[in-house]
Amino acid sequence: MKLVDNKATLSFSNGSPSVDMPVYAGSIGPDVIDIRKLYAQTGMFTYDPGFLSTASCQSAITYIDGDKGELLYRGYPIEQLATNCDYLDTCYLLLNGDLPNDKQRGDFHKLVINHTMVNEQMQFFLRGFRRDAHPMAVLTGLVGGLSAFYHDSTDINNPEHRHVAAIRLIAKMPTLVAMAYKYGVGQPYMYPKNDLSYSGNFLRMMFGTPCEEYKVNPVLERALDRIFILHADHEQNASTSTVRLCGSSGTNPFAAIAAGVACLWGPAHGGANEACLNMLEDIQRQGGVAKVGEFMEKVKDKNSGVKLMGFGHRVYKNYDPRAKLMQETCDEVLKELGLENDPLFKLAKELERIALEDEYFVSRKLYPNVDFYSGIVQRAIGIPVNLFTGIFALARTVGWIAQLNEMISDPEYKIGRPRQLFTGAERRDVPAGFKR
Numbered sequence: 001m002k003l004v005d006n007k008a009t010l011s012f013s014n015g016s017p018s019v020d021m022p023v024y025a026g027s028i029g030p031d032v033i034d035i036r037k038l039y040a041q042t043g044m045f046t047y048d049p050g051f052l053s054t055a056s057c058q059s060a061i062t063y064i065d066g067d068k069g070e071l072l073y074r075g076y077p078i079e080q081l082a083t084n085c086d087y088l089d090t091c092y093l094l095l096n097g098d099l100p101n102d103k104q105r106g107d108f109h110k111l112v113i114n115h116t117m118v119n120e121q122m123q124f125f126l127r128g129f130r131r132d133a134h135p136m137a138v139l140t141g142l143v144g145g146l147s148a149f150y151h152d153s154t155d156i157n158n159p160e161h162r163h164v165a166a167i168r169l170i171a172k173m174p175t176l177v178a179m180a181y182k183y184g185v186g187q188p189y190m191y192p193k194n195d196l197s198y199s200g201n202f203l204r205m206m207f208g209t210p211c212e213e214y215k216v217n218p219v220l221e222r223a224l225d226r227i228f229i230l231h232a233d234h235e236q237n238a239s240t241s242t243v244r245l246c247g248s249s250g251t252n253p254f255a256a257i258a259a260g261v262a263c264l265w266g267p268a269h270g271g272a273n274e275a276c277l278n279m280l281e282d283i284q285r286q287g288g289v290a291k292v293g294e295f296m297e298k299v300k301d302k303n304s305g306v307k308l309m310g311f312g313h314r315v316y317k318n319y320d321p322r323a324k325l326m327q328e329t330c331d332e333v334l335k336e337l338g339l340e341n342d343p344l345f346k347l348a349k350e351l352e353r354i355a356l357e358d359e360y361f362v363s364r365k366l367y368p369n370v371d372f373y374s375g376i377v378q379r380a381i382g383i384p385v386n387l388f389t390g391i392f393a394l395a396r397t398v399g400w401i402a403q404l405n406e407m408i409s410d411p412e413y414k415i416g417r418p419r420q421l422f423t424g425a426e427r428r429d430v431p432a433g434f435k436r
Contacts, residue, residue, distance in 0.1 A: 008033045016042070028063060044421040056241065058410070061402050063095060067317035072365045073233060074098065077166050082325045085425050087228040087395075088381040090172055094233055095401040111196075115171035116192035116201065118179070119149045126183045135390045136265040138180040146172070154252035154352055156408055158350025165253040166401045170305045171392045174198070178205035181387055190214075199225040202394075207382060219336040223329045227374050230322040231392055235315075237268065239263040242402040244407050253404060261393045266405035270392040273375035276310030278383045280351070280375075284344055292350045300360050310372030311355055312365065317366045326373035333380050348376050 019041050032055045035046055048054045053127055063072045071078040072378040074093050081090055085099070092100045092108045125145055127385045129138050146168070148153050148347040148419050161313045175192055181190050182205075190205045196342040200216040203224060208214030234240070242263040247256040264270030281297050313320050352368050355361045378388055407413050 004031060004122065005033075005175035010038075010042075016274045026058070029065070039419075043422070044174055047421050051056065051241075056236060056416075057244065057407060059236070059403065059406060061095070062235045062399070064235050064315055066313075066315040067319045069316055069319050069321050071234075079228065079325060082204075082229050082322075085198070085229070086199075087225045087232070090229045090232050090255055091398040094398050095166060095405070097233070097335070110363075111167055111355070112171045112198065113192075113194050115167055116175050116194070118146075118172050120307050121149070122176070123189065126179060131184060135177070135180045135183070135387045136261065136393070138183070139390050139393060140174060140258055140261045140265070142175075142180065143169075143261050144255055147252045147254035150254070150390070154254065154282065156247060156250055156253055156256070156404075157292050159169050162253060162401075162405050162408065166405070167400075168326070169253065169257055169397050169401060175205060176203040177387070177394050178202060181384070194275065197221060199228065203381075217336070218351050219243060219332055223333045224381065225378055226329050227377065227391065228323065228395040230370055233396070233402065236403075237269065238266070239396065239398060240403050245402055247404045247407060247415065247417045250415075256404055257397060258402050260396070263391050264396065267313070268311055270389040270396075272309065272369075273378070273392070274373035274388040276371050277375045277379055279307075279309045280344055280345060280348055281385075283351075284347055288343055289347050289350050291353065292347060296351075296354050296358065300314070307356075308333075308366065310375065311361070311368055313369045316369070317365060319365075320369040322370035323368055323373060326370050326377065327368070330373045330377050330380075333377050337380055339380050342380075345376060357365045 002025055004023050004319065006023045008021045008023055009018050010021065010312065015400050019038070021038070024034060025031045037044055046054070061074065063075075064070065073081060073090065074097055076099070077091065081093070085093075088109050089099060089105065091112070092104065122142065122145070123140065126138065129141070143241045150165070150168060153161045155161040179189050188210055188427040190208045190210075192201050192205060196204060196216060200221045203221060204214045214361055222302040236244075239260040243256050243260040247253070283291055286295075293308065296308075299308045334342075334345055339345055352372070355366060355368060361367075375385075375388060378391060383391060
């Protein structure tokens with residue numbers, strides 16, 4: 001960031017001295033007012049619930065322009081990356097700042113693919129969970145548990161430890177997600193195969209069995225890879241901020257990423273596509289396509305309490321750039337699997353049509369977002385709804401790691417310590433006669 005020839009002046013109506021604060025500019029996006037010395041100068045904090053107007057850090061990884069509907073990873077538009085690169089190329093980019101050359105690409109792919117196995121004792125760790133446990137509960141425990149197996153990469157202040165932990169997390173996350181799934185359905189775990197791609201290997205670990213050879217469908221392989229790319233990072237969202245805040249204490253990378261997994265579980269964040277599919281299944285139970293119009297009318301009625309999941313986005317005030325890419329993939333997958341006439345998917349397409357044509361939704365820019373289409377694609381592939389957020393966590397792991405590494409390398413980083421506006425009781429004394 002650079003200091004601009006401008007300053008912000010905060011003045012007070014009660015006659016207190018005004019305060020000048022420096023203004024900094026990034027390479028793109030809004031300027032920021034530096035309020036770090038505000039408390040020292042005034043004895044006051046700022047109040048910003050949800051941090052909607054607060055930059056908690058400086059970052060060179062991901063940039064979002066919600067008004068334009070633009071998403072850049074290290075400056076590269078998401079549309080170009082999703083079309084021309086695979087997920088591991090994107091991982092290399094997020095971790096290192098630029099796309100790999102041919103040698104770097106080969107070395108990085110080999111490094112990740114060769115570390116996909118997990119310690120055998122993880123199987124015994126899994127047995128401590130009930131078979132019907134939510135996969136995200138299992139995954140939170142498994143990721144946190146990695147720190148108990150890999151003591152040689154838990155020092156967050158050691159660059160080599162962070163590098164080793166990064167490769168381990170990216171490589172092993174598909175294995176852990178697949179193990180959580182297999183455990184829940186009572187099937188044997190499938191060991192990874194190093195001759196498959198990252199996404200192809202995950203498909204085999206999920207849906208293959210020892211009974212027969214699993215053949216990876218290239219259309220589904222590419223679809224899953226695109227889902228991973230589109231979810232790899234998304235600026236300072238709730239889970240990324242959680243990872244940064246957790247990591248700021250100096251905890252190990254596995255614990256910090258486990259905190260991100262736990263945060264992602266929420267339906268307002270990573271659970272959005274799960275909530276979207278649950279909504280579609282509810283409409284299907286109520287009558288399917290014939291009831292879509294009635295459902296959409298309820299959505300328009302603020303008093304009905306009915307919410308439209310998978311449409312609109314808190315950040316994108318225009319069309320979510322990831323949604324168009326996912327829409328293309330959605331159509332390809334449904335065609336490949338012959339599911340165009342599946343009742344639930346026909347219902348989803350009718351919901352999409354109304355939202356794109358009805359003035360109520362168009363005027364409010366409630367376009368289908370990436371969660372809407374990715375949920376449909378994952379269900380078509382055969383991924384159960386309760387594992388959708390696990391897939392999201394798998395994809396987002398590299399973004400969390402890149403953000404964590406960036407924070408640790410920043411000479412200005414400090415342990416996170418948000419302030420508060422206290423509204424509770426003032427100091428008071430326990431009544432004299434009050435004793436146990």
